[in-house]
Amino acid sequence: AQKITQTQPGMFVQEKEAVTLDCTYDTSDPSYGLFWYKQPSSGEMIFLIYQGSYDQQNATEGRYSLNFQKARKSANLVISASQLGDSAMYFCAMREGRDSSYKLIFGSGTRLLVRP
Amino acid sequence: ETGVTQTPRHLVMGMTNKKSLKCEQHLGHNAMYWYKQSAKKPLELMFVYSLEERVENNSVPSRFSPECPNSSHLFLHLHTLQPEDSALYLCASSQGGETWDTQYFGPGTRLTVL
Numbered sequence: 001a002q003k004i005t006q007t008q009p010g011m012f013v014q015e016k017e018a019v020t021l022d023c024t025y026d027t028s029d030p031s032y033g034l035f036w037y038k039q040p041s042s043g044e045m046i047f048l049i050y051q052g053s054y055d056q057q058n059a060t061e062g063r064y065s066l067n068f069q070k071a072r073k074s075a076n077l078v079i080s081a082s083q084l085g086d087s088a089m090y091f092c093a094m095r096e097g098r099d100s101s102y103k104l105i106f107g108s109g110t111r112l113l114v115r116p
Numbered sequence: 117e118t119g120v121t122q123t124p125r126h127l128v129m130g131m132t133n134k135k136s137l138k139c140e141q142h143l144g145h146n147a148m149y150w151y152k153q154s155a156k157k158p159l160e161l162m163f164v165y166s167l168e169e170r171v172e173n174n175s176v177p178s179r180f181s182p183e184c185p186n187s188s189h190l191f192l193h194l195h196t197l198q199p200e201d202s203a204l205y206l207c208a209s210s211q212g213g214e215t216w217d218t219q220y221f222g223p224g225t226r227l228t229v230l
Contacts, residue, residue, distance in 0.1 A: 043224040044223040046221075050216065095215045102164045103172065
């Protein structure tokens with residue numbers, strides 16, 4: 001079974017509107033971390049936001065927020081007030097706590113296109 | 117500007133060539149990583165080094181040989197590659213191996229094997 005699932009291969013959003021990118025995960029480890037990265041066409045993976053499994057509140061970083069629903073095992077990224085520069089690939093990733101694993105498991109990504 | 121640099125940014129090589137990719141991090145981190153990103157596939161972890169010691173090797177063919185001389189530098193030595201090795205190779209670093217340790221990535225080396 002896939003550990004990280006991103007079901008939206010591509011999405012469009014109008015500039016200045018909000019958009020939600022879906023991510024579901026699968027783990028039996030009680031300790032894990034969830035990350036979102038942005039990858040523009042230049043190739044660099046840019047860290048956006050982090051949510052820990054024990055965090056009581058949803059993470060927020062500027063225009064980015066993470067809608068963390070632990071029981072549903074979902075960690076959706078919400079981008080508010082979309083900008084043209086938000087057009088990129090977005091990856092959800094998970095790190096499990098067992099054996100202090102260094103491994104970051106990535107989903108297949110969602111391509112977001114912001115329309116002017 | 118993430119504090120992780122990679123050279124070269126683009127590389128074209130023949131199947132019989134030997135080349136090396138270089139990664140340098142300026143963040144004072146203890147762990148460094150090599151990832152491979154092929155078209156239409158999720159990022160694949162190749163190698164992890166923590167305090168210059170290799171801690172993970174995800175069944176990578178021996179034609180890829182990593183080297184970590186110190187905690188700031190990481191190399192990936194390439195020899196007798198195949199066309200299917202063409203991909204974006206990303207280097208990353210993190211403070212450590214805890215679940216909350218964020219990995220910061222470099223800009224990548226886009227490799228084409230002819």
